[in-house]
Amino acid sequence: MNEKKSKWQTKEIAQTYVEGVRGAIPGANLQLEVISKIVNAWYPLPSKIIDLGCGDGILGRFLLDEYPTAHIIFADFSEPMLEKLRNRIGSDKRVTIINIDFATSSWINRMEMEKPFDIVVSGFAIHHQSDERKRDLYAEIHGLLSDGGIFLNLDQVSSATVSIGKLFDSFFLDHMQRFITNNRPNITMHEIEEAYYQDKKENIPAPVERQCQWLRDIGFEDVDCFFKIFELAMFGGRKTSNHCIQANA
Secondary structure, eight states: OOOOOOOOOOHHHHHHIIIIIHHHOTTHHHHHHHHHHHHHHHOSSOOEEEEETOTTOHHHHHHHHHOTTOEEEEEESOHHHHHHHHHHHOSOTTEEEEEOOTTSTTHHHHHHTTOOEEEEEEESOGGGSOHHHHHHHHHHHHHHEEEEEEEEEEEEOOOSSHHHHHHHHHHHHHHHHHHHHHHOTTOOHHHHHHHHHHHHTTOOOOOHHHHHHHHHHHTOEEEEEEEEETTEEEEEEEEOOHHHHHHHO
């Protein structure tokens, strides 16, 4: 059977993401603050972390600095993104970088050798998958986590209406324009919009409420959307063992 592979991430889109889209994402500091608060409350001494669909690795890099004894695997299918990551991370014995495609279940065979993970984070990667694949991927992530392990997905989710979606586009494009023109003052708004919509046309976002319910159905505990700004949301939960449930009761 031929398996679907991820092909959307071209070198040009990777460059656009790193230089424009990622840096313009509103609430970046809040994202990291929320991650830190959740991890420190639920799993303050993680030893093994995976940044899934790591892109430029900003989430994993933060956790690398926050938890100096942790080993972190950066996993992505995009070689252009991984090259950006290598330049950012440099040489660090606590880091493993893997080119792996999680568009199909075959990626789990490689990760089985590395589990269990205490933390799985993903940043703006899973929304490119279909709803069916999202559900399967969340179940696969649940199986990789240690008891008490945390999954946090920072991602794009769908707007409630077309009108709200258009508001989000305008909101995000304003942020992109301010960010990009600081470094490239001659760039036009048309060029910025072209780059933005080139990336967005590959997205398959789902409502955050629906995705949180998928996580609960799989067996994640304490599932919530921890913050949401239009279509930008961080949601997740933890794999709570019976022992942890009794201890917290």
